[in-house]
Amino acid sequence: MENSDMLARARFLVKDVTSLPTIPAVVTRTLELLSRSEVELDEIVDLVLTDQVLAARVIRMVNSPLYRPALEIHSVKHALIYLGLSKIRELVLSCTLIGLFKKQDGPINIRTFWEHSFGVGIVARVIAEMAHYPHSEKAYLSGIVHDIGKVFLNHYMKEDFQKVLELIQKEPQKLIDAEARLIGTTHCHIGICIASTWNFPEDYCEAILSHHTPEEAVLNPLLTAIVNLADLFCSVRGLGFGSGEWVSFELAKEEGWRILEKFSPDKLSFDAEKFCFELDDKIPEIRNLVKSIY
Numbered sequence: 313m314e315n316s317d318m319l320a321r322a323r324f325l326v327k328d329v330t331s332l333p334t335i336p337a338v339v340t341r342t343l344e345l346l347s348r349s350e351v352e353l354d355e356i357v358d359l360v361l362t363d364q365v366l367a368a369r370v371i372r373m374v375n376s377p378l379y380r381p382a383l384e385i386h387s388v389k390h391a392l393i394y395l396g397l398s399k400i401r402e403l404v405l406s407c408t409l410i411g412l413f414k415k416q417d418g419p420i421n422i423r424t425f426w427e428h429s430f431g432v433g434i435v436a437r438v439i440a441e442m443a444h445y446p447h448s449e450k451a452y453l454s455g456i457v458h459d460i461g462k463v464f465l466n467h468y469m470k471e472d473f474q475k476v477l478e479l480i481q482k483e484p485q486k487l488i489d490a491e492a493r494l495i496g497t498t499h500c501h502i503g504i505c506i507a508s509t510w511n512f513p514e515d516y517c518e519a520i521l522s523h524h525t526p527e528e529a530v531l532n533p534l535l536t537a538i539v540n541l542a543d544l545f546c547s548v549r550g551l552g553f554g555s556g557e558w559v560s561f562e563l564a565k566e567e568g569w570r571i572l573e574k575f576s577p578d579k580l581s582f583d584a585e586k587f588c589f590e591l592d593d594k595i596p597e598i599r600n601l602v603k604s605i606y
């Protein structure tokens with residue numbers, strides 16, 4: 313099936329849902345403020361405080377092992393000072409996303425879904441650092457949102473998605489192939505439609521669209537490859553989303569690895585085997601982190 317047909321179908325499906333959650337104005341405004349060169353911390357604190365649910369989640373998350381404060385943090389201001397501006401963005405956005413899709417009302421377990429998403433985010437950040445990609449925060453956030461299209465299928469197309477999940481159990485195949493067969497589009501195409509509705513930056517959108525086909529990325533192939541490898545890694549190391557998706561993985565033969573070798577700023581200093589080994593070392597810790605976030 314042609315990419316353009318699948319994109320058109322995804323657009324149609326997403327447009328049809330009038331109840332699609334929107335990113336709350338306070339978050340858009342916070343991200344906007346953070347992108348300015350000069351911003352007062354108090355401005356951000358005031359803004360976050362206008363949304364009590366968000367404020368509570370920020371405090372809960374900053375106290376999780378992911379950010380490891382030495383002493384418990386009780387105020388939004390203290391949380392933001394502790395984190396520093398660059399991490400506020402990732403915290404605010406990830407708190408919001410979890411809040412938007414928290415309800416369990418579809419065939420996939422939403423908790424397992426977020427564990428997978430955070431796992432991919434954290435592994436993507438680790439890979440970004442190993443590959444000396446300078447925007448590890450971008451890798452983390454793209455990792456968290458990469459499968460957002462699945463949440464859409466889970467919420468708004470329950471029956472069709474259930475059939476897709478049954479098909480991959482019966483006949484082992486890639487999830488995107490089963491989605492294309494039964495729904496006429498994939499969670500990647502749906503994901504990019506949602507991300508553009510939310511005005512996500514273009515390279516995040518591309519990473520969402522091409523995380524299973526990194527060779528198709530043109531804007532920021534490195535970012536897409538990092539998310540692709542993080543996703544594969546999590547799926548084969550027990551941080552998948554629990555649908556029994558068929559995954560094969562041999563790092564040295566992955567398209568994502570080839571891109572990483574080609575585009576990483578000062579070339580990778582180790583081979584695929586060592587890379588896997590180092591990453592594997594971190595998996596138990598990442599698994600614990602992920603369990604503590606949600």
Ligand SMILES: [Fe+2]
Binds near residue numbers: 458
């Ligand atoms: Fe995916």
Ligand SMILES: [Fe+2]
Binds near residue numbers: 432
């Ligand atoms: Fe994934």
